[in-house]
Amino acid sequence: MKTTADLEWLESASARDLLSMACGHLKLDASIVALAPADTNALSFGNTPHEELQTLFAPHFPAGTDVAADLADEVQLCRAFAEPRLILGEIETKIEGIVSKFPTVAAHIQVGANKGDVLDPFILAANFDLLSGRNMDRTIEMTIAHKILMKIEDLLGGMHELVIGSMRGNFRVPEPLQTLSGSKNVLHPATNPFPGADIGQVPLPQTPNKIRLFQCKNKTGSAKGGDGARLGQQLRLLAETYGAETFYAAIVGNTLVGHRSKGAVLKASPETAVLVGNAALAELTRSDSGAELLLRTYRRAFRTVSHKTGYDFESVSTGIVADFSKLTAGGDFIDSWLHQAMGGPRVDQDSRFAQ
DNA sequence: CTGTGCAATATGGCTATTAT
DNA sequence: ATAATAGCCATATTGCACAG
Structure with missing residues (x-):
């Protein structure tokens, strides 16, 4: 399995191998490689905090340049991913996809992709008086910002899965494509082997028969209602079926206090480890710098995509304000939107009139 | 006995993806 | 195109433990 090889390389390679790989990517002189300690392996060198790596490299590059920082980035990226460029490209594509759906005209905030999701005129009124100092702009x-941030929320959940699932030793559990057995929740050896898991890890040398399976959430409050019980049952089934070690991990957060589904998961699956924040990332990334690594990866991608797409919030909002002004034609824009948001032909609004 | 804080459970309002 | 499923956050309600 490829993920096994990715991990084994990291454990058998030396710190200098890893640095050599990073220098290669950045087309830096190979003499730098001697900076890495001779007696350290790639795994622990790659787990060195960014700050420390940068300090190590800085004296060997011209002051005032970013080379040392970039090299530190690259070492961490090579530590995490067998093919960092490939994964960065995938992340950028994903971000570009979301940015391309950011609102650009009034219609984009007035009604969502689902025709039923209309901009709420009552929230608009509250926003106007309570948040915006009675200023229409x-x-x-x-x-607009609210709409965009909601899209970004969604993006990040998906990116955590993509990025962590692509790290050395990890694999992503794809959404089952065909649900022969009727539901995505039902385990099926061929079509849906790991229901309830997002990410898996190949067995470690220390525990050769233990596959590790993770359900990942963004925050501890993400799952709602009956999700916890359902996920717990699924995790327990995975443990029973494969002898898997199971984890219920939330990426963002610093405490289990206030966890909204820990109890339900543990009740259904007492052996599952419930984790949050660095504790979760330590298991998922096998590094103490997991959070830093994620941030490093994302920021690089955000910056690239921002330059590439040139989405300009200021000018978009100026344009949308103009659209609203046109619609309003001098009257009260909230009143005007109220009628737009609620009015329509009876056949569209009353099931008794619908054809 | 009452007030307080916590955890668990629900509800409501969104978007995205896949199956039908 | 629509339905089902899954992901997200904010907030309300309720039961429980504990302090006063």
């Missing part, structure tokens, strides 16, 4: 800017 600010009200609309807030509305």
